[in-house]
Amino acid sequence: MASEWCIGIIGGSGLYNIEGLKDEQWIAIETPWGDPSDEVLCGSIEDVKVRFLPRHGRGHPISPSDLNSRANIDALKRAGCTDILAMSAIGSLREQIEPGRFAVVEQFIDRTSRRENTFFGSGFVTHVSMADPVCPRLSDMAAKAIAACKGKVAVRATYLAMEGPQFSTRAESLMYRQWGADVIGMTAMPEAKLAREAELPYALVGMTTDYDCWREGESVDVAQVVAQMQANGELARDMVARFIADLPAKREPSPIDFALDDAVITAPEEHDPAALARLDAVASRLLN
Numbered sequence: 498m499a500s501e502w503c504i505g506i507i508g509g510s511g512l513y514n515i516e517g518l519k520d521e522q523w524i525a526i527e528t529p530w531g532d533p534s535d536e537v538l539c540g541s542i543e544d545v546k547v548r549f550l551p552r553h554g555r556g557h558p559i560s561p562s563d564l565n566s567r568a569n570i571d572a573l574k575r576a577g578c579t580d581i582l583a584m585s586a587i588g589s590l591r592e593q594i595e596p597g598r599f600a601v602v603e604q605f606i607d608r609t610s611r612r613e614n615t616f617f618g619s620g621f622v623t624h625v626s627m628a629d630p631v632c633p634r635l636s637d638m639a640a641k642a643i644a645a646c647k648g649k650v651a652v653r654a655t656y657l658a659m660e661g662p663q664f665s666t667r668a669e670s671l672m673y674r675q676w677g678a679d680v681i682g683m684t685a686m687p688e689a690k691l692a693r694e695a696e697l698p699y700a701l702v703g704m705t706t707d708y709d710c711w712r713e714g715e716s717v718d719v720a721q722v723v724a725q726m727q728a729n730g731e732l733a734r735d736m737v738a739r740f741i742a743d744l745p746a747k748r749e750p751s752p753i754d755f756a757l758d759d760a761v762i763t764a765p766e767e768h769d770p771a772a773l774a775r776l777d778a779v780a781s782r783l784l785n
């Protein structure tokens with residue numbers, strides 16, 4: 498049955514606010530996983546409900562490895578989101594994805610190692626499919642929004658998620674290219690996995706800031722990233738506004754809304770009540 502959209506926007510480096518929301522209000526949301534990165538800016542554009550969360554918090558106090566992605570995704574689900582459009586600054590591993598070009602991500606290679614990456618531990622063991630980690634419908638709409646704003650866009654990119662906070666060595670950067678990665682960042686994993694566990698369709702738009710360090714004699718630094726981030730800001734804000742304005746009037750269901758069907762392996766008699774209690778938002782569809 499068709500329903501209303503409620504779009505969660507996760508703002509990456511350089512995108513700490515969005516403008517033009519009606520009835521906007523920053524709201525603190527408590528979660529069983531701890532504090533999200535910041536309050537959530539809630540409001541609407543036309544008839545579409547919008548929930549905006551700056552991934553690193555306003556002022557960028559939180560490092561990639563310390564992001565509480567479980568709290569961030571849970572908070573967006575609790576705030577009523579039906580879908581998530583995530584924005585990220587990225588390095589490019591391909592000549593043709595130059596700084597300033599936006600890349601719509603289709604696949605991930607997850608090299609992160611020190612992050613909580615699931616809502617589902619012992620007592621409610623669950624294995625969701627990540628074969629197709631992003632929502633094709635949202636990704637397609639994001640690519641169209643970038644093009645409509647006269648932005649340069651690359652589609653079907655593979656994103657390598659690294660732990661950081663240091664940038665890669667040259668050998669790593671060259672190896673990631675051989676692995677088939679197109680772009681690199683430090684934050685979209687486990688965020689995308691957790692969105693899938695929370696049955697939230699997720700798309701990722703990478704905003705290219707640099708060529709990382711695979712090109713002979715070149716390397717990346719924060720000054721370069723920040724300068725390009727500022728240059729990317731206008732397109733980022735325009736494309737988010739266009740993406741929301743161009744959503745179909747009603748939201749048709751997505752298969753990702755049912756990602757937990759057939760994913761839970763723990764027998765009902767072995768379910769841990771404490772584990773279930775923490776899943777009141779994330780797995781609300783199954784538990785109610």
Ligand SMILES: CSC[C@H]1O[C@H](OP(=O)(O)O)[C@H](O)[C@@H]1O
Pocket residue numbers: 508509510511552553561584585586587681682683684685719722
């Ligand atoms: C300032 S460059 C490194 C920083 O930028 C990206 O963050 P986000 O994905 O939130 O835009 C990258 O992953 C690093 O966290």
Ligand SMILES: Nc1ncnc2[nH]cnc12
Pocket residue numbers: 586587588589659664665681682683706707708709710717722
């Ligand atoms: N080169 C790079 N490596 C990792 N994360 C990034 N974010 C922006 N540029 C990056």
